[in-house]
Amino acid sequence: MTRSASLFTPVLITGSLIILLSFAVRSSFGVFQIPIAEEFHWLRSEFSLAIAIQNLAWGIGQPLFGAIAEKIGDRRAIVMGALLYAAGLVLSAWSTTPLEHQLYAWLVGFGVAGTGFGVILAVVGRAASDENRSMSLAIVSAAGSGGQVFGAPVAEWMLGFMTWQQTFMVFAVVILCSILLLPFMRAPEAASKAELEESMGTVVMRAFRDPSYAMIFMGFFSCGYQLAFVTAHFPAMVAEMCGPLLPGGILHSIGITSTSALGAVSLSMIGVANIGGTLLAGWLGKRYSKKYLLAAIYTGRTIAAAVFILMPITPGSVLIFSAVMGSLWLATVPLTSGLVAHLYGLRYMGTLYGFVFLSHQIGSFIGVWLGGRMYDIYGDYTLVWWIGVGVGAFSAIVHLPVREKPNTPAPLAA
Secondary structure, three states, X not given: OOOXXXXXXXXXXXXXXXXXXXXXXXOOHHHHHHHHHHHHOOXXXXXXXXXXXXXXXXXXXXXXXXXXXXXXXXXXXXHHHHHHXXXXXXXXXXXXXXXXXXXXXXXXXXXXXXXXXHHHHHHHHHHEOOOOHHHHHHHHHHHHHHHXXXXXXXXXXXXXXXXXXXXXXXXXXXXXXXXXXXXHOOOOOOOOHHHHOOOHHHHHHHHHOOHHHHHHHHHHHHHHHHHHHHHXXXXXXXXXXXXXXXXXXXXXXXXXXXXXXXXXXXXXXXXXXXXXXXXHHHHHHOOOOHHHHHHHHHHHHHHHHHHHHHOOOOHHHHHHHHHHHHHOOOOHHHHHHHHHXXXXXXXXXXXXXXXXXXXXXXXXXXXXXXXXXXXXHHOOOHHHHHHHHHHXXXXXXHOOOOOOOOOOOOOOOO
């Protein structure tokens, strides 16, 4: 199968749907913070650690699933991921201790890795033409936000008439249904002849020796820290720290009558705003320097987070922050993955992006765990929020020295 000149290919559409379902479930875990803690009388850090482990397992699993996909096939890797994902959800539904939730979080995390960005972006990137690649990666990334648009609100709605355990079981079925889409995802030709001549180890070692790869790796850390912290803790933070909703106000008129509901809706709003922001990032990535775009995104996040925490937290500020942060949310993904493909080629893009994504998920682990831990110590999220502001500023700076020159083997002579 050759790379298509068309933008909306079966591979792109199928990959987007799988990402959408996977991220709808993944983005909803913050909604379960309070119900699970209240049922078992746990500290906030207990379930936070399970979500943190899930994010770490996702990061560790990403280069592994990238390598598996490149060795035995993309669709087989996705099936493995979906089975692990569903198993982790089912087992978590039957868990009654923090240790059990934290143990099965490894299965969920590996499942997200198998059905997430590392595998799907690599397939879509190889299937797309050079002209369409940046936009194709952006569309798949935006599909992840599509899942976030309804993942958290649907979870909140389901908790109104079923237990969190039953909700987990329904989500497991949803993940298994994604396997039905795989016949439409046929793997394209992997890469150029020159790239095929190199082994995975050779390409990976060449990237590891490149300072630009190290800077991309370090820069992606704050993205994971910020996104995972907000996904896991923002609903609870809004529920507990936000000022009251005015009776008879606009929010009441559309059914948002509590700060708990506002917290779930804020994640949905982030997802809505991110669809446009991610697509814009893909369009700009085709025309401008990816490293400068990444630096601008991290700068914008840093400013937005600092202003939000410095101002009184009100329903209005929550919605404004959600819209601004959402527009910058996953905009880093098509630019970072596209930068990796540009520098090191398409053949082992899944593995190389997987290692970069590991940095993202180390940041995710720290952001989620630290959020729960500091909440238990200080009773709020202010300090961990300011740490996020600091690492965001670091990422804005560290991308500037990246050299956007391909580090790939020269084409073989005819």
